[in-house]
Amino acid sequence: MKTQPARENARILFGTLIFFAIWEFLGATTSWGIAMVPAPSRILMQAFADRELYWLHGTATIQTSAIGFAIGVTVAVVAALLFCLSPRLELAFRGINIALFATPAIVIGPLLVLFLKGDWPQTVLAALMVYFPAMSATLLGLRTVDPRIADLVAAYGGGEGKLMRYVRLRGALPDLFAGFRVAAPLAVLGAVLGEFGSGTRWGFGAFLLSALPQGNPARLWGIGLASSAIALAGYALFLLPARRLSASSTAVTLAAVQKAARPSGGWAWQRIALAGIAVALPFVIWWLAVTLTHVSPIIAPGPGRTVMFLIEGRQAAGARAALLTALGQTLPVALLGLLAGLAFAFALAALSLLAPAVARALLPIALVAQNMPLVAVVPFVVLIFGRDVTASVFMAMLVVFFPAYVLLHQGFTTVPRAASDLVSAYGGGRWKQLVHIAVPYSVGHLFAAAKLVAPQALLGVMVAEWLLSGVGLGNLLNVSRGGLDYDMIWAGALISILISVAAYEAVGFIERKVGR
Amino acid sequence: MNALPARESLTAPEGTEPTGPVDVIIDQAGKTFQTVRGPIRALDPISLKVPRGAFVALIGPSGCGKSTLLRMIAGLEQPDEGGAVLVRSKHPEQFRKEGELGIAFQDPALLPWRSVADNIAFPLQILGRPVKRHAATIQSLIDLVGLKGYEAALPGQLSGGMRQRVAIARSLVTDPSVLLLDEPFGALDQILRRAMNVELQRIWAARQTTTLLVTHGIDEAVFLADTVVVMHAQPGRIAEIVNVPFARPRLPSLFSSPDFHALCDRLTESLHGGDASP
Numbered sequence: 001m002k003t004q005p006a007r008e009n010a011r012i013l014f015g016t017l018i019f020f021a022i023w024e025f026l027g028a029t030t031s032w033g034i035a036m037v038p039a040p041s042r043i044l045m046q047a048f049a050d051r052e053l054y055w056l057h058g059t060a061t062i063q064t065s066a067i068g069f070a071i072g073v074t075v076a077v078v079a080a081l082l083f084c085l086s087p088r089l090e091l092a093f094r095g096i097n098i099a100l101f102a103t104p105a106i107v108i109g110p111l112l113v114l115f116l117k118g119d120w121p122q123t124v125l126a127a128l129m130v131y132f133p134a135m136s137a138t139l140l141g142l143r144t145v146d147p148r149i150a151d152l153v154a155a156y157g158g159g160e161g162k163l164m165r166y167v168r169l170r171g172a173l174p175d176l177f178a179g180f181r182v183a184a185p186l187a188v189l190g191a192v193l194g195e196f197g198s199g200t201r202w203g204f205g206a207f208l209l210s211a212l213p214q215g216n217p218a219r220l221w222g223i224g225l226a227s228s229a230i231a232l233a234g235y236a237l238f239l240l241p242a243r244r245l246s247a248s249s250t251a252v253t254l255a256a257v258q259k260a261a262r263p264s265g266g267w268a269w270q271r272i273a274l275a276g277i278a279v280a281l282p283f284v285i286w287w288l289a290v291t292l293t294h295v296s297p298i299i300a301p302g303p304g305r306t307v308m309f310l311i312e313g314r315q316a317a318g319a320r321a322a323l324l325t326a327l328g329q330t331l332p333v334a335l336l337g338l339l340a341g342l343a344f345a346f347a348l349a350a351l352s353l354l355a356p357a358v359a360r361a362l363l364p365i366a367l368v369a370q371n372m373p374l375v376a377v378v379p380f381v382v383l384i385f386g387r388d389v390t391a392s393v394f395m396a397m398l399v400v401f402f403p404a405y406v407l408l409h410q411g412f413t414t415v416p417r418a419a420s421d422l423v424s425a426y427g428g429g430r431w432k433q434l435v436h437i438a439v440p441y442s443v444g445h446l447f448a449a450a451k452l453v454a455p456q457a458l459l460g461v462m463v464a465e466w467l468l469s470g471v472g473l474g475n476l477l478n479v480s481r482g483g484l485d486y487d488m489i490w491a492g493a494l495i496s497i498l499i500s501v502a503a504y505e506a507v508g509f510i511e512r513k514v515g516r
Numbered sequence: 517m518n519a520l521p522a523r524e525s526l527t528a529p530e531g532t533e534p535t536g537p538v539d540v541i542i543d544q545a546g547k548t549f550q551t552v553r554g555p556i557r558a559l560d561p562i563s564l565k566v567p568r569g570a571f572v573a574l575i576g577p578s579g580c581g582k583s584t585l586l587r588m589i590a591g592l593e594q595p596d597e598g599g600a601v602l603v604r605s606k607h608p609e610q611f612r613k614e615g616e617l618g619i620a621f622q623d624p625a626l627l628p629w630r631s632v633a634d635n636i637a638f639p640l641q642i643l644g645r646p647v648k649r650h651a652a653t654i655q656s657l658i659d660l661v662g663l664k665g666y667e668a669a670l671p672g673q674l675s676g677g678m679r680q681r682v683a684i685a686r687s688l689v690t691d692p693s694v695l696l697l698d699e700p701f702g703a704l705d706q707i708l709r710r711a712m713n714v715e716l717q718r719i720w721a722a723r724q725t726t727t728l729l730v731t732h733g734i735d736e737a738v739f740l741a742d743t744v745v746v747m748h749a750q751p752g753r754i755a756e757i758v759n760v761p762f763a764r765p766r767l768p769s770l771f772s773s774p775d776f777h778a779l780c781d782r783l784t785e786s787l788h789g790g791d792a793s794p
């Protein structure tokens with residue numbers, strides 16, 4: 001038993017060494033290698049030459065992400081506590097939560113700049129990206145209470161207060177750290193995306209923007225790898241406490257008693273009212289933000305003015321046409337990337353059932369890669385695919401693929417043992433198992449994956465458009481930002497967020513239909 | 517001294533009225549669970565009176581509603597319309613707030629992140645009592661259930677039987693006057709079980725604790741109880757109430773006496789008798 005992990009580690013080390021040797025060889029000797037995948041030694045040498053730049057940009061990004069992370073998780077934990085105490089409050093904030101989850105973060109950057117000075121736009125964006133994963137993981141942890149323990153507390157006359165104090169808070173810690181772990185790399189991504197929008201001088205976002213036109217592949221790779229390293233360091237930081245906690249937190253026996261099905265409480269009108277609040281609340285907050293900050297309505301229009309901008313007045317037709325053109329360029333690419341990424345992930349996850357060696361090799365890579373900030377792949381994408389639509393599609397596919405693969409792989413491995421044994425017992429091979437058992441079982445996971453990555457696909461395309469291809473919604477926002485066309489920035493952001501939320505809800509709707 | 521009144525006074529509702537104070541009154545309490553697949557009748561309306569200081573054992577096939585009955589007495593389940601449960605003339609929810617109720621579930625239900633000592637102290641914290649002042653009590657309970665040296669161990673490091681002993685110690689830490697035990701010795705081996713039986717009898721005799729014990733072991737029920745309530749399943753109901761005449765304190769040698777075996781056989785018959793009873 002003990003030698004198993006050691007042998008595994010040796011295998012991984014050996015594989016990594018071979019990988020780097022091949023990379024070094026191809027990157028140094030082939031012409032396309034020199035142009036697109038420079039050898040590790042060259043990247044390192046370039047990074048050493050750039051060490052002062054790395055220090056200046058790196059400290060800026062690390063500082064921004066760390067502060068943003070701290071703010072984000074603080075708000076997230078407080079929100080999770082409140083939502084746990086009052087499920088109604090959570091329903092009322094559902095609109096905000098989904099919008100924060102689904103919003104392509106890059107559209108928020110240019111808006112934050114209008115309100116905030118200094119490093120604050122990128123800091124707040126980092127906090128916003130951190131909020132949702134940290135909040136939902138913490139809330140899940142707080143909500144999940146072993147019913148037997150709840151009975152015990154009740155039998156000694158303890159109420160919700162005692163349960164919270166002695167059971168929920170401590171019981172939620174492993175989930176809280178799991179949420180922090182996922183959120184830490186997102187803080188780095190938020191900081192970098194914020195730097196694109198704020199036009200700051202220092203930070204990896206600024207570094208990447210300045211390096212993109214220079215045509216120095218080794219420097220581009222260095223930036224991509226360094227920002228990944230920072231993000232993954234944040235992930236690793238929370239790996240240790242989570243490991244240690246989960247060892248002492250998992251219940252030693254499974255709860256045998258099932259909690260009695262709760263009668264669906266609350267009246268219909270109450271739920272309708274809460275749903276109404278959920279939809280209205282984001283707009284109310286938008287309106288309050290522009291009203292209370294006293295920023296000129298020309299720079300920061302409220303919801304009403306932004307909608308009017310697209311409906312009324314001389315410029316409305318032109319604005320609508322510009323937006324529709326941009327949408328026509330962006331949405332098909334995002335959809336294509338989403339479907340291709342999902343299909344690819346599904347096929348590979350299914351393949352790992354037929355050939356388990358594939359999964360053993362791919363899963364560790366996917367686990368790491370899904371936490372890489374997507375801006376880190378920009379250098380790679382631009383060097384290999386150039387700056388046209390292929391780059392956008394590939395970018396969307398890439399951000400979709402890794403998280404979807406990890407989730408779908410889980411789906412395929414949770415196929416009940418007895419079901420596959422039944423197929424084997426009747427002489428069915430792996431292929432039959434796949435078609436009759438594994439694929440039907442994994443459809444649920446496919447929807448979960450789609451819900452998770454659909455907003456990512458849009459974000460990926462918009463980042464590619466902003467930085468590389470110069471078309472579509474991402475470009476429209478970038479150009480409007482440069483041209484101080486504030487109404488268009490707000491309208492573009494609103495439309496992107498609405499589309500993202502609609503996509504999320506649509507997947508959920510189809511999921512519920514199919515699930516029945 | 518405590519056995520005498522108990523033996524005569526615990527009766528089915530049709531019987532004679534008890535003479536001393538009654539700790540638990542169950543009056544026409546039935547339980548139907550509403551599930552997605554329709555209602556499940558766990559218990560027919562049953563009635564039972566448990567006098568102060570009595571030791572009552574409940575035996576019956578699994579699924580006959582023993583746990584449900586105990587949970588109703590703890591106020592964790594509400595009896596159906598028309599039924600009532602009173603503990604010391606109070607509603608169970610009210611009574612348990614006084615900290616006079618001790619309970620050990622069928623499953624140990626320990627907090628996985630707490631040590632053995634801290635798990636045993638948990639009811640004190642829920643009741644808002646100072647844990648430090650009870651340190652000696654906790655230590656003596658750990659000794660009692662034979663877990664000396666494991667004070668700092670986490671539940672994950674213990675065997676199933678050890679966890680169950682932690683739960684037993686926890687049920688006693690508040691020095692309860694009404695004790696509910698749901699198959700507390702299920703995971704213990706035979707020797708340990710006998711030893712725990714003797715200990716439980718000692719605690720019960722010393723503290724005059726009104727005790728309801730659910731068990732699968734007929735010999736255990738006969739050894740410990742003044743009264744054995746035999747239940748049948750589908751729907752859950754009381755089939756027979758049998759008094760145990762043996763004098764106290766009962767010694768382990770009782771386990772091998774012919775009278776003891778005769779009574780065990782009679783209970784086994786009652787348990788499997790099905791339609792033969794009432």
Ligand SMILES: Nc1ncnc2c1ncn2[C@@H]1O[C@H](COP(=O)(O)OP(=O)(O)O)[C@@H](O)[C@H]1O
Binds near residue numbers: 581583
């Ligand atoms: N929460 C519940 N929901 C639905 N059915 C239940 C629930 N608890 C118990 N039951 C049912 O009630 C019956 C009695 O259960 P229980 O009291 O646990 O029996 P015992 O402890 O005698 O084995 C069983 O048929 C069981 O399935």
Ligand SMILES: [Mg+2]
Binds near residue numbers: 583622
């Ligand atoms: Mg039971």
